[in-house]
Amino acid sequence: GQSLEQPSEVTAVEGAIVQINCTYQTSGFYGLSWYQQHDGGAPTFLSYNALDGLEETGRFSSFLSRSDSYGYLLLQELQMKDSASYFCAVRPISGNTPLVFGKGTRLSVIA
Amino acid sequence: GAGVSQTPSNKVTEKGKYVELRCDPISGHTALYWYRQSLGQGPEFLIYFQGTGAADDSGLPNDRFFAVRPEGSVSTLKIQRTERGDSAVYLCASSTRGKTGELFFGEGSRLTVL
Numbered sequence: 692g693q694s695l696e697q698p699s700e701v702t703a704v705e706g707a708i709v710q711i712n713c714t715y716q717t718s719g720f721y722g723l724s725w726y727q728q729h730d731g732g733a734p735t736f737l738s739y740n741a742l743d744g745l746e747e748t749g750r751f752s753s754f755l756s757r758s759d760s761y762g763y764l765l766l767q768e769l770q771m772k773d774s775a776s777y778f779c780a781v782r783p784i785s786g787n788t789p790l791v792f793g794k795g796t797r798l799s800v801i802a
Numbered sequence: 803g804a805g806v807s808q809t810p811s812n813k814v815t816e817k818g819k820y821v822e823l824r825c826d827p828i829s830g831h832t833a834l835y836w837y838r839q840s841l842g843q844g845p846e847f848l849i850y851f852q853g854t855g856a857a858d859d860s861g862l863p864n865d866r867f868f869a870v871r872p873e874g875s876v877s878t879l880k881i882q883r884t885e886r887g888d889s890a891v892y893l894c895a896s897s898t899r900g901k902t903g904e905l906f907f908g909e910g911s912r913l914t915v916l
Contacts, residue, residue, distance in 0.1 A: 724903040732909060733806075734845060734893070739903035778844050782903055787858035789835055790905060792844035 695793035827896030
């Protein structure tokens with residue numbers, strides 16, 4: 692099976708950098724995804740790491756280390772609009788189940 | 803359409819009633835997924851369609867839950883004999899192929915069972 696652990700809440704200051712960690716236990720997976728969800732809104736895809744290393748998309752970067760069973764999402768130059776919940780998710784290799792999500796990290800950006 | 807469309811956006815029903823939730827995926831997307839999300843939790847997988855057939859329904863909690871996608875486009879999630887524990891936001895997503903890391907989600911149908 693798969694389980695993913697994330698901090699439940701993180702608070703950071705506008706303009707700063709924040710890192711949201713995701714540790715996982717899985718029997719095998721294709722890649723690690725990150726999604727953003729504003730209150731009452733749809734989860735929105737941010738990034739996907741199929742291989743170890745850093746993927747950068749604008750102010751957001753995501754990292755994966757399979758040997759450490761660990762990944763993170765890095766948000767730079769934080770803006771108030773970045774206040775949202777962030778979910779990591781894995782694509783299991785076994786079976787047909789698509790994405791398995793973590794419980795999410797609620798990020799609050801303060802002035 | 804431009805995005806995944808779900809109706810109704812809100813549904814309030816009484817315990818024991820039957821409900822249907824509809825999902826209209828992005829045009830051309832062959833894969834369709836249903837997830838359920840409770841407050842403060844991540845999306846929980848229910849069922850995944852590739853075309854018209856259910857490729858994986860292992861997430862359906864019991865036989866009161868059923869989903870169809872008869873023409874490979876619109877899907878309906880059906881819940882019989884609703885219970886208060888069924889209250890949640892039901893999210894639908896689609897993608898161009900199955901088992902991808904990028905899903906396109908709708909805004910969900912919020913179900914409240916009184």
